[in-house]
Amino acid sequence: xxxxxxxxxxxxxxxxxxxxxxxxxxxxxxxxxxxxxxxxxxxxxxxxxxxxxxxxxxxxxxxxxxxxxxxxxxxxxxxxxxxxxxxxxxxxxxxxxxxxxxxxxxxxxxxxxxxxxxxxxxxxxxxxxxxxxxxxxxxxxxxxxxxxxxxxxxxxxxxxxxxxxxxxxxxxxxxxxxxxxxxxxxxxxxxxxxxxxxxxxxxxxxxxxxxxxxxxxxxxxxxxxxxxxxxxxxxxxxxxxxx
Amino acid sequence: xxxxxxxxxxxxxxxxxxxxxxxxxxxxxxxxxxxxxxxxxxxxxxxxxxxxxxxxxxxxxxxxxxxxxxxxxxxxxxxxxxxxxxxxxxxxxxxxxxxxxxxxxxxxxxxxxxxxxxxxxxxxxxxxxxxxxxxxxxxxxxxxxxxxxxxxxxxxxxxxxxxxxxxxxxxxxxxxxxxxxxxxxxxxxxxxxxxxxxxxxxxxxxxxxxxxxxxxxxxxxxxxxxxxxxxxxxxxxxxxxxxxxxxxxxxxxxxxxxxxxxxxxxxxxxxxxxxxxxxxxxxxxxxxxxxxxxxxxxxxxxxxxxxxxxxxxxxxxxxxxxxxxxxxxxxxxxxxxxxxxxxxxxxxxxxxxxxxxxxxxxxxxxxxxxxxxxxxxxxxxxxxxxxxxxxxxxxxxxxxxxxxxxxx
Numbered sequence: 001x002x003x004x005x006x007x008x009x010x011x012x013x014x015x016x017x018x019x020x021x022x023x024x025x026x027x028x029x030x031x032x033x034x035x036x037x038x039x040x041x042x043x044x045x046x047x048x049x050x051x052x053x054x055x056x057x058x059x060x061x062x063x064x065x066x067x068x069x070x071x072x073x074x075x076x077x078x079x080x081x082x083x084x085x086x087x088x089x090x091x092x093x094x095x096x097x098x099x100x101x102x103x104x105x106x107x108x109x110x111x112x113x114x115x116x117x118x119x120x121x122x123x124x125x126x127x128x129x130x131x132x133x134x135x136x137x138x139x140x141x142x143x144x145x146x147x148x149x150x151x152x153x154x155x156x157x158x159x160x161x162x163x164x165x166x167x168x169x170x171x172x173x174x175x176x177x178x179x180x181x182x183x184x185x186x187x188x189x190x191x192x193x194x195x196x197x198x199x200x201x202x203x204x205x206x207x208x209x210x211x212x213x214x215x216x217x218x219x220x221x222x223x224x225x226x227x228x229x230x231x232x233x234x235x236x237x238x239x240x241x242x243x
Numbered sequence: 244x245x246x247x248x249x250x251x252x253x254x255x256x257x258x259x260x261x262x263x264x265x266x267x268x269x270x271x272x273x274x275x276x277x278x279x280x281x282x283x284x285x286x287x288x289x290x291x292x293x294x295x296x297x298x299x300x301x302x303x304x305x306x307x308x309x310x311x312x313x314x315x316x317x318x319x320x321x322x323x324x325x326x327x328x329x330x331x332x333x334x335x336x337x338x339x340x341x342x343x344x345x346x347x348x349x350x351x352x353x354x355x356x357x358x359x360x361x362x363x364x365x366x367x368x369x370x371x372x373x374x375x376x377x378x379x380x381x382x383x384x385x386x387x388x389x390x391x392x393x394x395x396x397x398x399x400x401x402x403x404x405x406x407x408x409x410x411x412x413x414x415x416x417x418x419x420x421x422x423x424x425x426x427x428x429x430x431x432x433x434x435x436x437x438x439x440x441x442x443x444x445x446x447x448x449x450x451x452x453x454x455x456x457x458x459x460x461x462x463x464x465x466x467x468x469x470x471x472x473x474x475x476x477x478x479x480x481x482x483x484x485x486x487x488x489x490x491x492x493x494x495x496x497x498x499x500x501x502x503x504x505x506x507x508x509x510x511x512x513x514x515x516x517x518x519x520x521x522x523x524x525x526x527x528x529x530x531x532x533x534x535x536x537x538x539x540x541x542x543x544x545x546x547x548x549x550x551x552x553x554x555x556x557x558x559x560x561x562x563x564x565x566x567x568x569x570x571x572x573x574x575x576x577x578x579x580x581x582x583x584x585x586x587x588x589x590x591x592x593x594x595x596x597x598x599x600x601x602x603x604x605x606x607x608x609x610x611x612x613x614x615x616x617x618x619x620x621x622x623x624x625x626x627x628x629x630x631x632x633x634x635x636x637x638x639x640x641x642x643x644x645x646x647x648x649x650x651x
Contacts, residue, residue: 037329037391044384064373072380076387076410083391083399143369143430 015056022049036082040075047071061143256359264365265346272345276502277307283502283549290553311495319491324394333392334489334496337385340378341503347374348510349436351520351534362433363520363534371430372420375511376413379466383409385500386475390485401484404560405475409466411564415571416462419455422579423515425586426450436519446518451582456516458575463508465567467501470552474560509544513537573606 026049029042047070054063150158281296281304288295296303321330351363368374383406390402426447427435439446448456465472476484486497513519517540520533558566577599585592 035326037326037388041329041332041388060368060370061373064370064377067377068373068380072377072383072413073410076380076383076406079387079391080403080406083387083403 012056015052019049019052019056022046023053037079040078040082043078044071044075047075059142061146260356260359260361261365264361268345268365269342272342272503272506273499275506276499277311278304279502279506279545280307280310280498282545283552286546286549287553290550314495314498315492317491319493320488322394322488325488326392326394329388329392330488331493333385333389334493334500335385336388337382337500338496338503340382340385341500341507344375344378344507345503345510347371347432348507348514349433349519350510350537351530354530363530364433367431367433369431371432372424372435372515373430376417376420379409379413379416382504385497386485389489389497393485393488395488397482398485398487401475401481401487404481405468405485408468408472408475408563408567411567412462412465412571415458415567415575416466418572418575418579419459419462420515422451422455422575422582423447425579425582432514432519436514436521439518440521443518443523446516446521448516451516452578454578455575456512458571458578459516460512461566462571463512464548464551465563467504467508467548469505469548471555471558472563474557474563505548506541506545509541509548510537512544513540569606569610577602 023046026042026044026046030039030046033039033042047066051063051066051071054060054066284306285295285303296306299305299309321327346365347368349362349364349367353360353362355361386409387402387406390398390400390405393399423435424430427438429435429438435447439450443449468475475481476486481487486494489497520537522533522536522540524532524536580595581592581599584595
């Protein structure tokens with residue numbers, strides 16, 4: 001917007017251009033990069049660009065909250081999930097998981113773009129620019145205005161929103177909780193586990209190939225050689241000893 | 244007040260002053276990190292009855308410089324499994340917040356240079372202390388990505404530990420900051436410092452009641468992963484934590500970030516709770532005197548961190564999480580409510596205090612119940628185990644978590 005206003009100063013314009021470039025590169029990166037972690041990092045970059053734009057528009061509080069909540073909490077959560085679920089592999093873009101997904105995405109994207117243009121052009125959607133008056137009143141920082149507005153005029157919506165969040169958290173805890181195992185000798189899970197794995201001899205073998213063994217195998221795999229299978233390195237070794 | 248983000252444009256003088264401030268802050272931080280590392284090693288060796296570094300420079304004061312040069316010329320290794328881009332990016336992500344947080348710390352009063360009123364701090368944004376919270380949440384990325392991108396197990400484990408710890412303690416830290424903000428009616432660090440001036444009793448330690456201060460210090464120690472909360476680099480378990488695979492300059496950057504964070508956070512503690520550059524005494528030294536006070540207070544905390552490191556053993560991970568979630572967060576929340584109520588009227592304060600008592604007992608009760616339940620379960624498992632062939636116990640304990648196991 002600043003580019004088209006006469007009042008925009010040079011630093012404003014430069015800041016806007018840089019931040020906008022960061023946003024665009026970042027959001028393209030989110031879509032284009034094949035690696036989930038890289039996508040998440042690009043998202044962080046976009047969020048930072050948007051935060052700079054907020055500061056540029058004199059909405060410092062919004063900028064800070066943007067970084068604290070989105071970059072600091074939500075994307076960190078994304079990263080946790082990506083890392084812990086082990087989906088941190090590159091995906092091929094060629095495969096289309098849902099038929100017609102790309103076309104729909106394109107159409108929806110255009111729709112959102114149209115909406116943004118409409119919102120940006122004027123007051124048509126709501127009829128007013130602000131519901132709580134000017135955000136910057138004299139020397140007071142706009143945090144004060146925002147706080148007063150949230151905790152007086154909009155107290156009820158604010159509280160309802162927070163109640164909604166609490167409900168969501170409780171719901172997540174309830175859903176994620178496992179049903180408690182019945183405590184007691186007869187119904188303890190150990191005999192059933194035995195039943196699953198077959199005769200005790202085999203089980204004993206498996207136990208010997210426990211986590212320790214797995215760790216060593218993993219380390220061998222991680223040498224980066226394709227010849228992770230038992231046969232192949234053996235032949236390599238023989239050749240080496242012959243020559 | 245200034246215009247820290249240059250919303251209303253800049254002229255040359257403002258620009259020059261800003262550049263000088265940034266350069267001075269950067270140099271001072273780097274030099275103080277150098278001194279801090281030397282200080283820590285010297286103090287610890289004193290406490291352990293040895294001499295410590297004494298070769299490079301007088302009293303070994305240049306030891307850090309020597310180490311830095313050594314690290315600079317070492318070979319830079321990159322693990323085969325590493326994610327190359329992220330591996331290179333992570334050290335800078337760790338260092339950047341450490342540098343930036345210092346910008347909001349007021350190190351001195353206000354001076355006038357060539358008709359320009361200059362605050363002795365790099366920037367005084369309107370969001371002030373929120374900037375600290377924003378950047379400390381960014382600091383998580385450095386740790387987390389370093390661990391993940393190394394492509395090996397120990398760093399990943401260390402990073403998960405470290406980031407979980409940082410996120411957990413951020414809540415308690417934020418809540419105790421809110422108590423300070425509530426007392427000062429402002430987010431700006433300059434205003435927070437100004438309101439504490441003129442008397443020791445006006446310092447926020449006393450105005451907020453000592454509890455937020457104590458919570459903040461503990462939370463910051465955990466946030467910094469200083470001992471006794473440095474589980475993320477428990478040498479016995481994790482080699483070196485998230486930076487195990489790093490070497491050369493990149494390792495140096497992590498090291499730098501760690502110590503810089505320690506200094507910055509001590510400065511933040513002084514700013515928020517101990518009046519920043521405020522202090523009684525010789526005002527003939529004019530602008531220098533507040534800076535000396537500020538530096539002195541900061542050094543006290545730095546010494547405290549070294550002292551704690553030398554004397555306390557590392558905590559267990561579940562104890563760490565218990566302290567964070569079950570003690571610090573409820574306590575700081577309750578204290579925040581009480582302070583807010585007292586701000587309204589005495590009566591409200593007493594009412595909230597009374598209301599907190601049954602909640603406290605309820606929490607205690609729930610902790611007791613959960614602990615007893617866990618104990619009972621442990622006894623059950625142990626009993627079941629003793630009935631079994633010892634060789635298959637490990638396998639059972641792996642399978643015992645399968646929810647489907649109970650059906651067959």
